[in-house]
Amino acid sequence: MGVVPLKDILDPAFAARYGVPAINIFNDLTMEAVLAGAVESRSPVILQTSVKTVRSIGSRVLFDMWQSMTRGIEVPVTLHLDHCPDRAVVTECLKAGWNSVLFDASELPVEENQRQTIEVVREARSYDAQVEGEIEAITGVEDDHGSDQVAKRQSLETALAFIDATGIDVFAPSIGNAHGSYKAAPVLDANRVTEIVEARSIPIALHGGSGLSTEQFQDLIARGCAKVNISTALKETFMQSGLAFLKQAEEAGKWDPPSLFKHTRADIITLVKELTEQFGSAGKAGH
Numbered sequence: 240m241g242v243v244p245l246k247d248i249l250d251p252a253f254a255a256r257y258g259v260p261a262i263n264i265f266n267d268l269t270m271e272a273v274l275a276g277a278v279e280s281r282s283p284v285i286l287q288t289s290v291k292t293v294r295s296i297g298s299r300v301l302f303d304m305w306q307s308m309t310r311g312i313e314v315p316v317t318l319h320l321d322h323c324p325d326r327a328v329v330t331e332c333l334k335a336g337w338n339s340v341l342f343d344a345s346e347l348p349v350e351e352n353q354r355q356t357i358e359v360v361r362e363a364r365s366y367d368a369q370v371e372g373e374i375e376a377i378t379g380v381e382d383d384h385g386s387d388q389v390a391k392r393q394s395l396e397t398a399l400a401f402i403d404a405t406g407i408d409v410f411a412p413s414i415g416n417a418h419g420s421y422k423a424a425p426v427l428d429a430n431r432v433t434e435i436v437e438a439r440s441i442p443i444a445l446h447g448g449s450g451l452s453t454e455q456f457q458d459l460i461a462r463g464c465a466k467v468n469i470s471t472a473l474k475e476t477f478m479q480s481g482l483a484f485l486k487q488a489e490e491a492g493k494w495d496p497p498s499l500f501k502h503t504r505a506d507i508i509t510l511v512k513e514l515t516e517q518f519g520s521a522g523k524a525g526h
């Protein structure tokens with residue numbers, strides 16, 4: 240219970256084939272509300288920060304908030320750095336106390352990506368931290384990172400060789416998923432997850448989760464996607480909840496920020512509870 244290594248959350252999820260929401264928080268309110276939602280659901284949860292969030296708030300303040308908000312928490316939680324191509328930021332977050340990092344060198348040739356990922360894994364181990372790796376960009380832009388060009392796929396052999404050589408703990412393949420909102424229902428190559436998991440027993444991270452159907456989530460989780468990333472859905476909930484509240488505030492001529500925060504917090508808790516139900520992680524903490 241409390242703050243645990245990423246492995247301690249993903250290994251049981253992978254073994255029992257449920258998914259754990261890995262949610263990109265971006266301020267104090269979202270951090271607190273996502274944790275509160277996980278506690279209400281009795282679910283493990285992964286909180287993630289983009290490099291943009293680390294830069295906007297600062298690793299020191301972010302980590303102080305995290306420590307303060309997770310003190311005595313009754314469900315397993317872990318702090319992860321999402322897509323980070325910058326080795327200096329990886330080091331900064333590991334030093335500050337993040338539990339895991341996604342070193343994203345998918346822009347580099349696979350050989351160079353692999354060489355550097357081996358170094359990042361070694362560095363992370365010295366902090367008892369874990370590493371997620373990827374060799375293909377996930378289509379779409381998220382927090383100023385990435386591109387809308389459809390990602391190029393590597394062969395299964397290349398993916399397996401990368402997993403073996405680097406010793407990464409979680410792998411994030413491209414399966415037709417994308418960051419941001421889907422314009423049309425995505426066609427996913429779910430079989431790619433099965434191929435990787437059958438060849439190597441490694442938890443898979445599903446990116447671009449916001450906007451997939453319950454059936455798609457459940458199929459991918461059953462195949463081994465134990466870490467299910469959610470970013471856009473929280474951003475939309477945060478903004479739309481705020482917008483709806485502010486419209487009412489304007490009509491009523493009442494401007495009370497704590498009421499706005501309370502309203503947004505409740506909507507975020509509802510979102511987190513829905514996700515944990517959908518992914519099967521609700522009720523999995525504390526057994």
Ligand SMILES: [Zn+2]
Nearest residue numbers: 377446447468
């Ligand atoms: Zn991602």
